[in-house]
Amino acid sequence: MQPAVTILAGIVLAAVCALIVLLGMMWRYQERLAFQPPAPPYPDGGSTRRIDFRAADGQPLFAYLINHPSRHGVVIVFHGNADLAAWQIPWASELARRSGYSVLLPEFRGYAGLPGVPAYSAARNDAYAAYTLARDSLEYSPDRIALFGHSLGSAIAAELARDVHPAVLMLQSPLASAREMARQIAAPAILLFWAGLARIHYDTETLVRSLDVPVWVAHGTRDVVVPVRMGERVFAAAARKGEFLVVELAGHNDLVDRGGEGYWRWLTSALATRPRSASLQ
Numbered sequence: 001m002q003p004a005v006t007i008l009a010g011i012v013l014a015a016v017c018a019l020i021v022l023l024g025m026m027w028r029y030q031e032r033l034a035f036q037p038p039a040p041p042y043p044d045g046g047s048t049r050r051i052d053f054r055a056a057d058g059q060p061l062f063a064y065l066i067n068h069p070s071r072h073g074v075v076i077v078f079h080g081n082a083d084l085a086a087w088q089i090p091w092a093s094e095l096a097r098r099s100g101y102s103v104l105l106p107e108f109r110g111y112a113g114l115p116g117v118p119a120y121s122a123a124r125n126d127a128y129a130a131y132t133l134a135r136d137s138l139e140y141s142p143d144r145i146a147l148f149g150h151s152l153g154s155a156i157a158a159e160l161a162r163d164v165h166p167a168v169l170m171l172q173s174p175l176a177s178a179r180e181m182a183r184q185i186a187a188p189a190i191l192l193f194w195a196g197l198a199r200i201h202y203d204t205e206t207l208v209r210s211l212d213v214p215v216w217v218a219h220g221t222r223d224v225v226v227p228v229r230m231g232e233r234v235f236a237a238a239a240r241k242g243e244f245l246v247v248e249l250a251g252h253n254d255l256v257d258r259g260g261e262g263y264w265r266w267l268t269s270a271l272a273t274r275p276r277s278a279s280l281q
Contacts, residue, residue, distance in 0.1 A: 034152060034178070034200055035118035036082040037111045043086040053137070055109070055129040059116050063106040063130060064089060065138075067096035073144030073167065074102040074134050075271070078127060078153030078160075080173075084112050091256060099268050101146070102138070106130035120200045127160045143167050146271055151175070151226060151252065155202035161213050168242065168273045169208075170216045173223055173252055176230040177203040205230075208238040216242035216270040220250025220258065242270055 049065045064085055068074070075095065079088055085105040092103040108126050109116030116122065134140050147166045149157030154174035161169045175181050178200045208215050215238035219231030228246065235244040245266040250258035259266070 034081055034120070035108075035110065035123070037118060038082060038084055040113065042084065042112045045086045045089060048086075048089050051133065051137075053129060053133050055125045057125060059109050059122070059126070059129075060114065061107060061109065061126055061129055062112075062114070063104050063133065064092070066092050066103045066105075067100075068102040068138060070096075070100060070102040072100045072102075072271070073146060074104055074138065074140045075099075075146045075148050075170075076104045076106065076130055076134055076157075078106070078130075078147075078149040078156045080151030080153050083150070083153075086112065094264075095267060098264055099271050101271055102140075104130060104134055104138070106133075120202075123156050124159060127156050128163065131160060131164050146170065148172070149174070155204050158204045158207050158211070159202070161211060162207055166213060168214045168216065168270050169211070170218075170242075170267065170270050171204070171231070171234060172218045172255060173220065173226050174204055174217060174231055174234045175202065175226050176205040176233045179203070180205075180230060181226070205233050205237045208234060211239055214240045214242045214270070214273045216244075216266065216273075218245040218247065218255060218259070218263065218266055220247045220252065220255050222249055223252045225252040242273060 045064050049068070050062055051065055052060065052062045054060055066089070077088055077092060079085060085107040088105050092105055095101065096103050106126065107114060108118050109122055110118035131145065134145055135142060142165060145166045146168045147157040147161050148170040149155065150172040152175070154171040155178070157169060158171065158174070215235065217231050217235040219228045221228050231244070235241065243266060245259065245263065247255050247259040247263065256263055
């Protein structure tokens with residue numbers, strides 16, 4: 001019996017050591033999983049107007065601006081984890097043409113050649129800096145500012161909406177929470193330690209329950225990155241519901257192509273939403 005006990009003890013010890021190492025790696029590298037800046041070369045935005053500005057901590061940032069000024073308002077667009085603001089310019093130009101809105105495409109630190117390291121708290125600072133740019137420098141009143149986020153950008157947009165109360169919040173392929181995303185890729189044992197392990201605290205599903213802003217959601221049925229059930233949960237939880245657009249056969253990055261005119265109608269209808277306390281001028 002003694003050899004068997006020794007072998008079992010060795011196996012248990014090895015498993016515990018492996019779990020400790022895995023937990024350590026998850027704690028240290030979790031933001032590298034959430035934020036994945038594309039490698040150079042980077043597009044320059046062509047003839048689209050570029051605005052350089054800074055976050056509150058002095059971090060240099062920039063954004064692309066389309067169709068300014070607009071009597072309707074401005075849409076601030078937050079892209080996903082492995083995306084770039086410049087890659088959104090064709091989509092943003094079409095949105096501006098169809099809606100009459102200005103579109104602001106801010107970039108995050110650590111992306112597109114910007115210095116700094118992308119992280120949860122840093123992204124929050126960068127998002128608020130973009131909002132401040134739209135409100136103070138571009139002179140759009142809060143009731144004329146709409147927020148849009150895709151994928152990881154949906155979580156960033158939702159957190160900003162909690163702090164600034166925009167006219168409308170549009171979420172494309174939103175994650176329910178960082179914990180739910182971890183459940184997609186991590187071993188179940190790791191989730192037992194989530195409260196002490198996590199530095200990324202996105203929880204859109206919980207946040208929208210108390211958000212006094214119309215929430216519009218669009219999701220593809222074949223999204224294998226962020227499953228459609230997460231979009232369903234976010235929309236179901238929203239205190240103020242706009243419209244939930246389900247695009248059949250669409251994945252994570254082809255919602256626009258698969259959705260066609262129905263997708264553009266969803267966007268322009270969301271922008272026609274009027275805040276409770278004010279009307280768009």
